[in-house]
Amino acid sequence: MKAYVLRRLWQSALTLVGVSVLVFVILRVVPGDPAKMLLPDGAPQSAVDELNRQLGLHEPLHVQYAIFVRSVFRGDFGQSFQYRAPALQVVVERLGATVQLALAALVITVGVGVSLGIVAAVRHGTGYDYASTVLAVLGQSLPNFWLGIMLILLFGVALRWLPTSGFESWRHLILPAVTLAAFPMALVARLTRSSMLEILGRDFIRTGRAKGLAERAVILRHVLRNAAVPLLTVLGLQIGTLLGGAVITESVFAWPGMGKLVVDAIFFRDFPVVQTVLILSATIFVLINLLVDLLYTVIDPRIRYS
């Protein structure tokens, strides 16, 4: 087990080096000039050249990469071109908002998604099942952007129950979290339903019921636990999406998170910020995947790593 973890960590480190090289090179080979994006449209070429020199972009690619790697080991991810502040600081400032939103969405995803799935599976073929299926289809098919705007218009403008946008209190968190959770929640509901239905038909469930176990115990202790492995895989992947893929939700709700930051940074060719965000999210992604793989052994004792 220990050897396995060490091996995985070593592989993760290699993955991250690969990511950093790829990001670094791709950013610099795609067309687009950072100084031209920073200066007002139509600034003289001399100003563009001077600013690029100031930003260190006149050096050859391998020299820039060497400087970058050396700085990263000192914890310095470079200065953001747009914000003129350390890129790491700019990103970490946004990380809090991103994590808050992702966690809230995760709670909704698991809480509502799993419950809907259980109800649908247990009451298979009834109105409950159909209702939860309809909800799941809606959640997966409504575009985030549209859903967000509709929620704002309904709860913010028409009813005035919740704030339309912004980043202040827990009340500001509700609408964006629901919007962001809609898709993974639906996914989890459908997955829970189908894997539970599969387990429900197994012999050991019949045995459990035959020996007089309460239905509640059958469902929660035997069916759900066995259905949890595929669920965990999907959730692991969804956390990554929730952290990195909230761009549209963040835009609609003016949420100052990392998703919108990185899209703007790509747009404005703010290389240090893009690099920092991508390396940071790759790290998180790799670690969560490792954690999920280890959790399998807890949920299903038959799974072992050597």
Place this chain on the structure above:
Amino acid sequence: MRKSSAASSPVGRRQFLALSTAGLAAAGLPRAARAQAKRSGELVAGLSERMLTLDPANHYSISSTSVHRHMFDPLVDVTNDSKFVPALAESWRAVNNLTWRFNLRKNVTFHDGTPFNADSVVFTLRRVKENTKLIKSFVYQDLESVEKDGDYSVVITSRRPFGSLPAHLTMLGMLPPGAGKNEDAFFQKPIGTGPFRFVSWTHGDNIVLSANPSYWKPAQPKVEKLTFRFIPELSTRAAALRAGEIHVIDRVTPDLVETLKGSRGVKVFDVPAVEAQRWIFQLAKEPVKDQRLRQAISLAIDRNVIIKELLLGYGRPVDSPVPPGLIGHTSLPAKAYDPEKAKQILKQAGYKDVSIDFVLMKDFYPKQLEITQAVAAMLGEVGIKVNIKNLEIATAREQRSAGTYDMFYSGWAHMPHDPDWYFGQWFTKAGSEKLTRYNNPRVEQLIAEGRVPDPKVRQAKYEELERILWDEEPEIWLCYTVAIYGVSDRLRNFEPRRDYYVLLSDVAIA
């Protein structure tokens, strides 16, 4: 989320004492003076662009300029009809073509009590010239020297005539010389001489300012607290306004006007902006280097239909390369719509099956794709095929630099209310080198001669040069843009600005 905060703690004992003393002192003032200083309420504005920096010399963002103008005063202000009026400079004059003299306002202090004087001006101007990392630095490279003459006068000399200097200074907030000691620390909690003081900035979300009680314009500001929220998504900005959470929004598009007008408590203001929608040609490239072809294109475009149907009337017909109100504007004949004549010109010039690439910066201007599609159809009518290339902004700009386009969708906001930047950028050989490759020695000469401080000379030179441009058609001028704002009906004295600034120092809330 980190908040940089100058006054996050509640009022302490000492401040309380100071405040109560101030209150007692105010109670003793004559009634008129008290009425002047009366302030109440909180204003919240929703801006379309996120503020990136608190350094007034390090951006050309209009949203950031709006915010900064409340904390920092420039030497010169510009009114909505493009008149230059005193701010921290009480008066200014051109001593000769290369020298400006500014006389400064006395008894003005920064938010920490240090006096504003010539040292601040010398520091601010030398900094922006010498630190070429600053975004505004390139504009000030022509400065030769900035010297004080006594505590309240500054003499500025330049290497070549710099008639637009007062205009540029409207965008440069004055800093205390002490800012130079540790700039990073200073711009965490900046101080200026402006009507509001910095309180806190939650990056990407909002900035909070509080009234400066000792502002040199005693009747301003009208509110105690001013918050700018950054809400780039227009539908969200509009929703926040309709929900009553914020009081003013900028950059409203024509198709949203009816919705806003129909919302309770919301008013819509619009004003012709100092911006023209204009599309450039690649003038070194076949076939559009041919003036006849450009003329035919211009004649084939029905500008009025575009203004009426696509911009819903929120555009003004062009009568000059420069919008009305700016120095140099002269009214020239309207651009005609005459497809028959266009066909005739094309036939005479021997053009058959012409095809041109029209490059767009994706999602940059409202309605740009619809407008381009309409133009493609109009040009198709006269036999010109248009290939629309809707490209990501940085990629589009690379293509523009490389010259691999025929037409390029662009606009020009005439900041800072002076056309010198526009002319110098787009119609001199050096300026247009990586843009349009425009080259006309006569125009170049007129632009150079129009740089002098004398407004009469400038007007004459610009009139002549605009006539040349109008005939040459090096660009297609589509229309002047209209700036639209959504405003709560609780606001008093709101002025919709032609330069897209959201200025609220003189605005009260009911």
